[in-house]
Amino acid sequence: MTQEEGVAAKVKQRAVRWLEDNRGLVIVLFCLPASLIFDLAMRVRCWVRRTFFSAPEKHDDRVRVIQKSVSEWNKLPSSERKLMCTAKPTWLSLSTTFFRKDQCHQIPIDLFDILELNEEQLTIRVEPNVTVRDLTRYLVPKGYTLAVTLEIGDATAGGLAFGVGMTTYSHKVGLYQETVVSYDVVLGDGSLVTATADNEHADLYRCLPWSHGTLGFLVALELKLIKVKPYIHMQYIPVKSQAEYCRRLMELSGALDKDADVPDYLEATIFNRERAVIMVGNFADVKTPKQWLQINHVTRWYKPWFYKHVESFQYKSGEEYIPLADYLLRHNRAIFWVLESMIPFGNNPIFRFFLGWMCPPKPAFLKFTTTKVVREMTFAKQVFQDIVLPLDTLKDQVNTAIELFDTFPLLVYPCKIFDHGLQHQGQLRPPPKERLTPGTNYAMFNDLGVYGTPGPVQRREKYNPTYAMREMEKFTRDVGGYSFLYADIFMTRKEFDEMFDLTLYHQVRDKYKANGAFPHLYDKVKPEIDVIAIGNQYAKGN
Missing domain, CATH: 1.20.5 (Single alpha-helices involved in coiled-coils or other helix-helix interfaces)
Structure with a gap:
């Protein structure tokens, strides 16, 4: 040097x-x-x-414009045909990576409308850029919500469909992909197909989840709804030992008994190795004066951040009624607990009262203003990971996360992962038979959310993010889990193929003209920078 x-x-x-x-x-x-x-x-x-x-009646016309753009790409000389992607700016996505769209042929997908609500079939048909906030505002006053949603309002229906979505209702219905009735997709040759679980495009239907836009352009999808009540009756259950919260989550989720009376919503926030708060929520009406006094609008700017509110129940149980729209977006204001890493004093009552209305910083803005140095620092000095793991390994999950990251809280959402009776059912492998809940075709997994600044970084001790993340990925592969692909991955291509089943995905890419038209899944989701080299470099500098 x-x-x-x-x-x-x-x-x-x-x-x-x-x-x-x-x-x-x-x-x-x-x-x-x-x-x-x-x-x-x-x-x-x-x-x-x-x-x-806005013109839902002109949806077909807009789709034909997209088809025409793809057809024109096909007419280009092969030497001029770059791989295609959407023209949506990378900074508008909620992923932590920055895919190099400047190296691709970009196709505008200007589709933002809610197309049709079918109250008899309990479905809604939407264009891909409709956001969770849009759907919440539209559906909740009508007495419905998506069967699986997300707590961040800027997430889009299409992003969740081609990525992954999970919520605290997932212990009842599974991942977001289980609630998709159909996908309308423009393929690499410009043709339009509708893929469902039981039509001639069922193989495409199974591979579109977790595909991250590498099989075609999504132009519409139909989603399942559930009927709701105006409030969630929330019960906060403090748990004082690791063994107890592992056992209670297995019982409450129905992992041990398919006939168990499970709550509508279920989650846990773990505050240290032994202490957690389990949240049990059920749809409710508010009728009595006592119930009215227990209403808590948790998303108002002056209220404590939701996870801080939950933290107050570590040593005492409690209950309240949360308006449904507030509950569905309860983690939006503090971006779960990531905002604390940005504004350590952000939950101070004085700050909340006077400046809380400006929070959170817009995720799109944070990405839009990210420089190379900031990008390197955020993945080297912070962790933001969601991982799908078998619920019966929760003790090992938590202990591994503590050993590698030493950051709290940790988030846990139980979730069904289904065995649909197919050898290759998409990118997710069927759960092992021995893990299935007796008498069912599903096993209970969970999302483990690890967000924030690792303990060694806070203490300014030596910390190697490359080692920590690769060890977490290895643990995930060993127990048969999956990394959410919106976050930075540290896997080699071989390790990626071990975690995910890409057999059908490769067949579908060939059959539906994706090869040569769209990036491969691994190339689409891998970080745009050399995270391993930079992580090792930061480790030396600690």
């Missing part, structure tokens, strides 16, 4: 350290106001689009 390079490295290290020490101040003074302006501009843009350009 030359003297100049050594000086540059020291300056960079000091700049990163200053940002770490003063990140709350920087975000409050610059990011929050800029993010607010950015968000207002996005909302105006959305209002204009929905007020003047």
